[in-house]
């Protein structure tokens with residue numbers, strides 16, 4: 244039988260199955276952070292169950308971490324407590340933790356791939372919806388709830404019903420100034436936030452084949468925003484080259500053996516998907532969102548749609564936008580480049596290339612937040628920090644930062660923020676804040692201009 248990439252990885256991990264029912268899936272890597280692990284550790288403690296395979300768990304602190312003065316004690320009481328709890332739980336259970344200040348600390352979905360913990364063909368879970376990021380490696384990776392975190396702690400397995408399969412193909416060549424973030428915002432705008440519900444998505448076609456690993460991570464990261472359990476891209480030479488030589492990646496003969504296996508994973512020619520969508524790369528342009536879910540996106544040159552729908556109108560009211568309006572020239576006071584979607588070195592390179600020799604607009608507060616300590620180091624070593632500082636941007640320390648209001652980095656009430664993060668929900672970046680999702684290039688241009696512009700005009 245012809246198999247999809249998803250089938251191959253899934254089938255290789257089934258430990259047991261109930262006829263016509265759920266299956267028990269073996270989990271290779273369990274990533275944890277401070278937000279969704281404490282209750283699971285408590286449950287195990289209450290039931291006197293040990294962590295079954297601590298060596299397959301890796302922890303980091305990211306959501307609650309401050310992005311300034313990380314060498315000082317954390318001021319916020321709740322955040323301090325969360326981080327202390329994580330450290331205590333990891334020490335008690337023999338789990339590797341990259342705590343605040345550690346050279347490998349960073350956002351869980353940035354840290355694990357860059358250290359070679361994430362590898363093709365694995366099953367990876369984390370109590371975090373953006374775990375779909377790791378699917379960029381041809382990995383079955385998805386977010387789980389806290390009770391499932393406890394299940395994996397206790398058994399390194401999960402009881403699951405196999406999701407249906409969906410393939411999104413994008414063929415052709417992307418236009419200048421169109422980044423991976425635009426590709427995924429375009430797909431979600433076309434398909435809506437429910438298209439993926441009940442499905443695991445494979446991204447295929449020229450655009451993904453020609454994309455860097457970091458770009459693939461940006462795309463897979465937002466799979467959850469169209470409702471999919473996860474997203475995947477077939478591993479290829481780009482994947483193998485990225486993984487090779489990383490700290491926790493297999494070495495020498497082990498690596499070669501793995502590559503031989505990874506090469507067998509791509510979807511067989513003729514394998515059938517439950518649902519398929521095909522798009523043309525030429526139609527994709529720099530995108531922005533105008534509403535309060537990631538599906539409410541338009542090309543920056545388009546106008547906000549005119550729909551007669553109560554929830555659509557509620558969204559526009561929250562954003563203080565009007566039907567049919569263009570976002571070009573909208574004054575913006577906050578710009579955030581960061582989050583597990585767009586905080587890798589390529590994101591900062593794109594921003595720096597645009598910013599070089601320009602100045603941030605005086606009305607804008609522009610935060611650049613690397614996804615990890617390693618990215619932060621790279622920014623400095625490549626001289627990008629100087630470009631940012633000279634242009635008036637603020638380079639902060641690694642963490643989830645302004646993606647979600649779980650730390651000090653909040654966007655004030657009623658302010659717009661052009662943000663490279665993944666969610667534009669009401670209050671996501673701070674009470675009453677208004678999020679406009681975009682690529683790092685659109686975000687950088689907004690910071691320089693102090694308003695939203697059609698970036699393509701400057702590129703031609």
Ligand SMILES: CC(C)[C@H](C(=O)O)[C@@H](O)C(=O)O
Pocket residue numbers: 278279306370371372373386647
């Ligand atoms: C805190 C965590 C449970 C949450 C998630 O699962 O997505 C967060 O990472 C987010 O992006 O909203």
